[in-house]
Amino acid sequence: MGLPFFKIHSLRFKLIASMISISLFIGFISMLIGVSFLYRSVVNEAGARVGQDLNVARVLYDRQIECVRLALELSASTPSLADALSSGNEAEAAGALNAVALKLNPDILGICDSQGRIIYRHTAEIQGNALNAAPNPLVVKALESQASAAGSLVMDNQELALENPELARFASIRVRENPEDAEAHPHEMTKALMVGAAAPVFSGGRLAGVIYGGFLLNKDTQIVDKIGETVFKNEKYKGRSIGTATIFYQNLRVATSVKDSSGNRAIGTFASEEVNSRVLGKGEKWTDRAKVLDEWYITAYEPLTDIMGRRVGMLYVGVLEAKYNDIRTRAISVFVKIILASAAIAIILGWLITRRIMAPVSHLIQASAEISRGNFTPDIGPISRDDIGQLQRKFLKMTTALKEREESQKAQSEIRLIQSEKQASVGKLAAGVAHEINNPLTAVLTFTHMILRRTDLPGEVRSDLETVASQTERVRRIVKSLLDFSRQSALTPESLDVNSLIQESVKLLENQALIKGVSLSFRGADDLPLFTLDHNQCQSVFINMIINALDATPSGGKISIQTRKASLENAKGVEIKITDTGTGIAPEHMDKLFDPFFTTKEVGKGTGLGLAVSAGIIQRHGGSISVHSKLGEGTVFTIWLPMADNPE
């Protein structure tokens, strides 16, 4: 039992495993495609958004410049300032400037005269004319163009110190992380990145001076935080701002909302070399994922140019990639869950389906094991309605066929065994008895007949003696039959025409049939070859068959004999059919027909040895006898004899 079950299960497991592996395979592929597609589209989307965010940041940055310009232009247009400047009243001019411009609260604020000499600084004393002769580029531009100028500019520490000594100290940035070319970047960066504006002041159509102002961007928080607020709505991800903004002087962060690991603004750290060369070196806009400090961001950079058109720094916004990675991880986890669920469903479905499929199959396997053990009515379970059902039906057909064959084989071999045993023992006994009886019988016959020869016997004695004689004759016949039956002599085969052999037998019995009023006909096939047969023995078979038929057929009946070529189990031969319209044979007698001494005939009429002897003879010829009979309708005896040249 263990083996077939194991096999079934392994088949079942194979089916389930293939289902699972298919679902896992499809799931895995779709996960790979789906996740990477999703992620890429999200990242692309994020990249586009960051590009836009950078534009917004740029607008905010420019607005700061614009604010300064507007405030200064407004101050420049105050008549009191123009009057004070044209009249050289510096104190009054400063007062007029401050009244308007200080609302802006700039980091630097000052006034130049029309020659470019600085005549007022809001946050510093004027220290000698020599130093005053170095106005900043904004002023220079405003003087030259006689129009307001605004933009970014870089001031070195000394310049800034002149404007605002305190600011100059504040502006200095400690460089925290050395890039490869450490020499190029001193540890203390003292340059100041500024935004500012300068506006000319006219008095009666003549240039009376220039006012200027600006903001220091170093360590500034206002712009970058504003960007974070406006663009990213201060959105947090795991306690950190999602969006960050930075203003670079060259590639050094001077104002930023990027926090380092300890939570401080990452001022004084550098942008990556790649960004540096692409944005600062080539002046390109850059949008990609990039490492900012230790964190990956989806970033956008663009160069900042000063009012002279030199690239002096960069503007950056970036979004934490971790957020998008999270989307990826979430997507992956959703996919994995789906895959696992579908695998689980595949297992369950597989289990159910294979059970449906395999149950009948396993039944069949068990059933065939049963059959091999000799049980021809094994349980194959309910017949299913699919292809397996057909298999089951075929299987059932096969088992019934097997059963029938087995049974008939068994029955036949049993009959044959019993018959041959019976024949052998009866034959021996009969032969022995017959021989012993023959001599005394000779004496009885002799003396009875010798007495009967006498003419002087009284009538009564004669009739008694005649009875003795006739009964002795009967004994003689019985003994002869016994000896016929027991005769196991070898055949004396000769080449014979079966048809003429039968014709002879028919001739011998024609008169008997005529007397009984039974029609006896013979029709032989004309394509029969010669057969190798024992003439006398075969004739005794035919004669007995015909006599049996005659005995069974009442007057008016018919006996027909036919021969035809016929093969039996691939052996060529001849079939002889003796058909009568007689009484038929009772089914319960069928089994006994060929038994020696089985007869239904009156005592003295039949010894019951005819068919037993016939069967022996036909068997010794390698042939067979079969009977079909219907009680009240008739009987057909079929003798089959093999052709001599049959291949064994």
Next chain:
Amino acid sequence: MKILIVDDDPIIILSCRRILEAEGHELRVANTVDEGESFLVEESFDLMITDIKMPGADGFEMIRRAGKARPEMPVLVMTGYLMQETLDEGASLGVTDYIAKPFTPDELLRAIEGV
């Protein structure tokens, strides 16, 4: 006719004697093959009737010896059951005819007439 009968069973001899003497035949009877042979050597017979199955030397041996002693003498074989083998061997020894036991007086006489 002068007839020699060879059979080991006295009842057969008795039966034959009863039938044949009634017909006026002259009989010699022998219970064994040796006895039969000694008769054959001494005198000549018109016919020999012999059984086949006998203890010791059997009927075929008897016929063989008879063939030597009296080659022209016809031989009638009595046998319980006529089998092909008997017929074959008999033919090779020059048996004239056969008669199956048991027989009636008429059958025996007919067989003798036929010889």
